[in-house]
Amino acid sequence: MNALARAADLAGTILLLLGCLQCLLGVIGMLRFPDVLSRSHAATKPQTLGMLLVLVGVGLRLRHGTDVGTLALIVFFQFLTSPVASHLVARSAYRTGQTGSRGLLRDDLDPQLSDGDGTGGQP
Amino acid sequence: MSNLFRDRSPYSWSFRVGRGRRILDLPLVGWLTVIWILLWGTPSWANLVNGVLVAVCLCLAFPLPAVDIGLRLRPLGILRLGAYLLYDMFSSSVEVTRQIFARGPYHAAVVAVPLRVRSDLVLTATAVAVSNVPGGSVIELRRATATLFLHVLDAAEPGEIEGARQRVWRMEELVARAFGTAEDIADAARPVPEGEPPP
Numbered sequence: 001m002n003a004l005a006r007a008a009d010l011a012g013t014i015l016l017l018l019g020c021l022q023c024l025l026g027v028i029g030m031l032r033f034p035d036v037l038s039r040s041h042a043a044t045k046p047q048t049l050g051m052l053l054v055l056v057g058v059g060l061r062l063r064h065g066t067d068v069g070t071l072a073l074i075v076f077f078q079f080l081t082s083p084v085a086s087h088l089v090a091r092s093a094y095r096t097g098q099t100g101s102r103g104l105l106r107d108d109l110d111p112q113l114s115d116g117d118g119t120g121g122q123p
Numbered sequence: 124m125s126n127l128f129r130d131r132s133p134y135s136w137s138f139r140v141g142r143g144r145r146i147l148d149l150p151l152v153g154w155l156t157v158i159w160i161l162l163w164g165t166p167s168w169a170n171l172v173n174g175v176l177v178a179v180c181l182c183l184a185f186p187l188p189a190v191d192i193g194l195r196l197r198p199l200g201i202l203r204l205g206a207y208l209l210y211d212m213f214s215s216s217v218e219v220t221r222q223i224f225a226r227g228p229y230h231a232a233v234v235a236v237p238l239r240v241r242s243d244l245v246l247t248a249t250a251v252a253v254s255n256v257p258g259g260s261v262i263e264l265r266r267a268t269a270t271l272f273l274h275v276l277d278a279a280e281p282g283e284i285e286g287a288r289q290r291v292w293r294m295e296e297l298v299a300r301a302f303g304t305a306e307d308i309a310d311a312a313r314p315v316p317e318g319e320p321p322p
Contacts, residue, residue: 022216025216025219025220025223028223029219029220029223032223032224033223034228037231037260037262037274038229038231038274038276040260040274041219041222041257041258041259041260041274041276042219042223042257044254044255044256044257044258044259044260045216045219045257048212048255048256048257049212049213049216049257052212065166066160066161066164066165066166067164069161070161070162070164073158073161073162079251079255080251082254082255083250083251083254083255083261086254086260086261087250087254087261087262087264090260090261090262090274091262091263094233094262094263094274099231099233100228100229100231104230104231104232104233104278105230105231105232105278105279106232106233106234106278106284107232107233108233108234108235108272109233109235109262109263109272110233112235112265
């Protein structure tokens with residue numbers, strides 16, 4: 001039992017470290033990517049994978065039924081709510097034209113937004 | 124018991140209270156009670172009773188419209204979806220890490236992905252799943268045509284756009300098999316739309 005507990009502690013520690021690494025990579029991505037939409041790709045890392053790893057790590061160290069239940073609840077609500085926020089950020093970034101200095105290689109959305117008034121949108 | 128998860132809607136476990144549209148939705152009451160107990164942190168009879176009381180009061184005070192959103196819970200499908208989400212999170216995370224440290228500016232694109240299932244629930248759940256994976260960024264949703272608009276980071280790379288669309292379609296099928304009705308699953312099993320959509 002003791003060996004099992006130590007193994008769980010070790011695994012929890014490793015997962016915590018991996019989660020922190022994900023968060024660090026997310027921050028580096030935020031610094032390196034030039035525009036809002038690209039940054040949102042990197043910003044998802046700490047929000048989902050990073051948090052999942054950290055919470056599983058915490059769960060492995062706590063090893064108590066209700067605590068693990070609460071952690072699962074956190075994961076559930078985080079997974080349910082964070083897409084709403086990131087969608088709103090991406091949507092407003094797109095509509096205010098913050099698509100990067102080089103523009104988009106291909107844009108399927110613009111013709112739909114300009115509602116086919118004959119002229120079409122900027123490529 | 125398996126009926127609950129297969130054919131019947133969870134909403135068939137609700138009953139009407141008095142006149143009007145006050146409806147006691149038993150699965151909802153159960154779920155709220157579970158949250159209540161988890162938030163208090165100690166499973167005890169007092170917490171259970173209080174949780175049920177609070178949940179019933181909430182359901183009566185803020186009645187939700189009794190809409191069948193077509194939610195089915197399929198345990199096997201949910202497990203498969205969860206496993207695929209985990210796998211996708213790790214593999215996309217590696218991909219995004221590579222893109223973070225790669226040199227040079229990117230040429231991004233916004234790609235339309237028409238879904239095959241015309242169900243609000245599957246559309247929402249697919250969008251949530253896609254945007255929870257690193258490297259998935261949903262910009263816009265069209266409900267009328269069930270279309271998802273994705274931001275693809277490295278669109279200049281060959282196959283990147285097609286790959287992103289394939290991932291969304293795969294996710295859609297898994298979501299339909301986890302939460303969809305039989306009709307949704309049949310829709311999701313159809314072949315994906317061929318060719319490029321009009322730009």
